[in-house]
Amino acid sequence: METYDALLASIAPAAGTGRTIFDPATGEAVGEAPVHGLDYLESAVAAAVAAQPAWAALGHDARSAALLQAADAVERSAEELAQLLSREQGKPLNGPNARFEVGACVAWLRATAGLPLEPETIVDDGDTRAEMHYRPIGVVGAIGPWNWPMMIAVWQLAPALRMGNAVVVKPSGNTPLSVLALVKVLNEELPEGILEVVSCGREVGARLTDHPAIGKIMFTGSTAGGRAIIKSSADTVKRLTLELGGNDAGIVLPDADPKAIAEDLFWGAFLNTGQTCAALKRLYVHNDIYDAVCEELVAVARQMPMGNGLDEDNVLGPLQNKAQFDVVATLVQAAKDSGARILLGGNPDTSQPGFFYPTTLVADIDNNNPLVVEEQFGPALPVIRYSSVDEAVEKANGLDVGLGASVWSPNLEAARGVAARIQAGTVWINRHGAVDPRIPFGGAKQSGYGVEFGVEGLKALGIPQVING
Numbered sequence: 201m202e203t204y205d206a207l208l209a210s211i212a213p214a215a216g217t218g219r220t221i222f223d224p225a226t227g228e229a230v231g232e233a234p235v236h237g238l239d240y241l242e243s244a245v246a247a248a249v250a251a252q253p254a255w256a257a258l259g260h261d262a263r264s265a266a267l268l269q270a271a272d273a274v275e276r277s278a279e280e281l282a283q284l285l286s287r288e289q290g291k292p293l294n295g296p297n298a299r300f301e302v303g304a305c306v307a308w309l310r311a312t313a314g315l316p317l318e319p320e321t322i323v324d325d326g327d328t329r330a331e332m333h334y335r336p337i338g339v340v341g342a343i344g345p346w347n348w349p350m351m352i353a354v355w356q357l358a359p360a361l362r363m364g365n366a367v368v369v370k371p372s373g374n375t376p377l378s379v380l381a382l383v384k385v386l387n388e389e390l391p392e393g394i395l396e397v398v399s400c401g402r403e404v405g406a407r408l409t410d411h412p413a414i415g416k417i418m419f420t421g422s423t424a425g426g427r428a429i430i431k432s433s434a435d436t437v438k439r440l441t442l443e444l445g446g447n448d449a450g451i452v453l454p455d456a457d458p459k460a461i462a463e464d465l466f467w468g469a470f471l472n473t474g475q476t477c478a479a480l481k482r483l484y485v486h487n488d489i490y491d492a493v494c495e496e497l498v499a500v501a502r503q504m505p506m507g508n509g510l511d512e513d514n515v516l517g518p519l520q521n522k523a524q525f526d527v528v529a530t531l532v533q534a535a536k537d538s539g540a541r542i543l544l545g546g547n548p549d550t551s552q553p554g555f556f557y558p559t560t561l562v563a564d565i566d567n568n569n570p571l572v573v574e575e576q577f578g579p580a581l582p583v584i585r586y587s588s589v590d591e592a593v594e595k596a597n598g599l600d601v602g603l604g605a606s607v608w609s610p611n612l613e614a615a616r617g618v619a620a621r622i623q624a625g626t627v628w629i630n631r632h633g634a635v636d637p638r639i640p641f642g643g644a645k646q647s648g649y650g651v652e653f654g655v656e657g658l659k660a661l662g663i664p665q666v667i668n669g
């Protein structure tokens with residue numbers, strides 16, 4: 201364990217060569233991030249290529265042991281990492297935010313180390329014996345977003361390492377410090393070269409996606425970014441796991457208890473101040489309980505303090521960057537212009553420093569409004585009325601994305617029936633966004649392809665090989 205200042209200094213570039221990263225809550229400098237160019241990227245890839253065979257040769261047990269040690273290292277530096285994450289990303293220390301995210305990194309590393317993966321006997325009939333094994337791919341490129349920068353980096357790198365690959369991580373240019381610090385801490389326990397990080401813009405990072413030495417890209421980000429990577433990886437026929445944008449629908453059935461579900465609905469939508477891929481982004485509520493659900497949501501939302509993440513009382517923070525603030529402001533304005541009813545928020549105070557957009561709930565909004573059909577990725581939830589379940593399902597399925605969704609009802613059988621009709625990679629019942637390292641997670645439609653987590657997620661970081669005979 202080292203102090204916060206020592207951790208920050210350990211990832212700082214030579215004086216005058218870096219880029220200053222600013223706190224989205226205050227506008228104050230957080231630290232300096234290196235600006236790596238193509239030469240650096242090439243040397244990182246070369247180091248990974250050189251280190252990977254020995255790592256692969258260690259076998260699963262030794263690699264799992266190394267991941268467990270790396271998890272312990274993260275745990276030892278948890279508070280310093282959370283402080284940095286809070287300053288750079290904006291998310292509060294408390295609530296399901298910075299400390300929670302660092303805790304999730306530890307949990308995912310440990311869970312990934314413990315996943316069982318045995319060769320599968322596919323056919324053994326006395327004549328033919330065919331076994332399926334999963335071999336390392338080689339070097340994996342891990343490209344991540346700025347909303348959960350540490351946790352998503354671990355989602356990508358932990359299964360890749362466990363499967364015997366080396367990894368080159370490219371963090372978002374908005375949150376490089378968090379990922380640089382995380383990798384630095386992980387590398388206290390990992391052999392040299394198997395986990396590299398390149399702190400670069402997307403133009404340099406794009407080289408990973410057509411690099412002949414990279415066998416797979418794990419990408420989490422926007423659907424537009426995913427499309428670009430599909431194209432640039434085509435010539436080298438890279439394997440891809442794409443976790444892309446979502447616009448998750450929640451359907452509240454008429455027998456739900458508004459008071460009982462309000463807090464879970466709130467966190468489903470406002471986790472990380474709404475900057476979560478699988479957050480509830482469109483809420484469909486049956487006419488019979490529409491007003492009651494709106495009222496209870498407002499009551500819960502009013503109790504959730506938003507402000508500087510380092511203040512221990514806050515559970516909501518700023519948008520991470522000005523561009524995302526502008527997206528949210530524009531979409532809420534479109535809702536207001538259409539005559540939708542603002543239940544809470546809707547008026548940012550731009551005289552304050554920081555990209556704070558107040559918690560916003562919008563009722564009586566048309567299903568075609570931009571706040572409904574576009575991904576807001578911020579603290580503004582549209583609540584849409586419906587009068588028949590068929591109508592709600594049709595609206596939920598009406599977009600070209602399908603990451604998560606949820607159905608809310610005490611009648612689990614009815615809820616499961618509705619869930620089966622929704623086009624999404626995961627449909628939660630009476631909660632939203634609950635991910636678990638044991639349970640596969642991925643998108644339907646243009647929310648991407650491939651799954652992360654669980655044994656299926658591990659297999660996605662290997663090359664299936666059949667031994668027949």
Ligand code: NAD
Pocket residue numbers: 343344345346347348352370371372373401402405406407409420421422423424425426428429442443444445446476477478575577603643647648
């Ligand atoms: P983004 O696509 O702008 O950027 C994501 C990362 O990809 C960044 O590191 C960026 O520099 C890099 N990148 C973008 N285009 C690239 C290219 N052509 N080649 C190489 N690298 C490239 O996304 P963002 O704004 O950082 O993140 C927000 C988006 O991510 C939202 O749409 C959100 O829904 C999505 N997201 C999805 C998941 C999921 O699991 N499905 C999780 C978190 C975020």
